[in-house]
Amino acid sequence: MILAIDTATKWTGLALYDGRTLLAETGWHSTNTHTVELAPSVDELLRRTGIQATDLAAVAVAIGPGSYTGLRIGLGFAKGLALANQTRLIGVPTLDIVAASQTYSEGQLVAIAEAGRSRVCAGLYQWRGKKGWQSQEPPIIDSWQNLLDSLDGPVIFAGEINPAAAKLIRAAGKSFQIANAMNSARRAGYLAEIGWQRLRRGWVDDPATLAPIYLRNPAETSA
Template sequence: MLLAIDTATRMASLALYDGERICAEETWLSRNQHTVELMPSLARMLERQGIAPQDLRGIAVALGPGSFTGLRVGLSVAKGLALALSIPLVGIPTLDILAYAQPARHSPLCAVARAGRGRVCAALYRRRRGRWRRQGDYRIATIAELCAEVEGRTFFCGEIGAQEAQLLRERLGERAVVASPASSLRRAGYLAELGYERLERGEVDDPATLTPIYLHRPKIPLDSDRAA
């Protein structure tokens, strides 16, 4: 049984996958409560399925980009379980999970996740050899900056609110196709499938060296801010 953990953004998700079916999955709006919500949610899921931690055979974890706190919580739990149970661990980039879940289409796909302060983490994907494959690096940009770079019809998915969707349609018109909220939901079931594929290929990460993908430094208050 493989456990998938995704706490990369305000949305959190857990899943259990046996290689043939998603046995359990939970996705919820955690906001900034990952620290207090993750372990109780995991314990309830294992109990409902009658699974002990010792029954787990691998762990897949979302690596980011995403929030500093969320990524730290998920990765810490995943590493701790992998080391304690002596089971393999694999990390999967957050935006790759989003892209993997989208249906095939001829136009390019832009996957986004909120980065705060009016910006998003984004990556562009194109359909190659039966699946979405990333073109270029992950980056931080505003929606307006992404619009300025779009040349043709593009499919947008991920954490896109009503305001961002409206801006995309105003700037790009028919060139912007925006996924529905349900299609944009980042689910741990997809993370589990990607992680299982890597485990089957023998591509295992080292818990001691696996690090999250940060596109900017965490916002840490200065001493003068604390004094204030």
């Protein structure tokens, strides 16, 4: 059994997965209250499914990019849970979770996460057959306009795309597309599945050294 925790941005997600079945999944738009919401939400998820924390084989957690506060809270909670129950810890980049929900399309995929202050975290992915979408380069943080100016179509955008950003994408006229809203949601079920695959391969992390991915000075990052 694996518990997935994603507090990388205001969009928060939790899931329980046993390698065959997604037993539970929940997601909501938090109003900067991860500290208050996270522990009770995990307790409720475990209670509803009849799972004990000691039943967990691993905890998978989104490690960024994202907001400084959200990442710190989620990773700290995941580390504490893993250490307290002597279970394994698996860190997964936030944008890999977005990419995992996308089916094949021609061209490139740009996975998006909120960064605040009219900026976004963006990662470029290429389809690699059975491996699916694979990251091509380290993620960046920039304004929407600079990001769009740097790309040529065909490109599909997925992730946290607000109405103003969607308008910019459609106006760019470069064979850009936007994934539908359901596919754009960063679902914790995909985080759990990625975590399970890594667990099977023995790709686990040391709680003492696993660190979040920050793309700028934490003092400049809004939650």
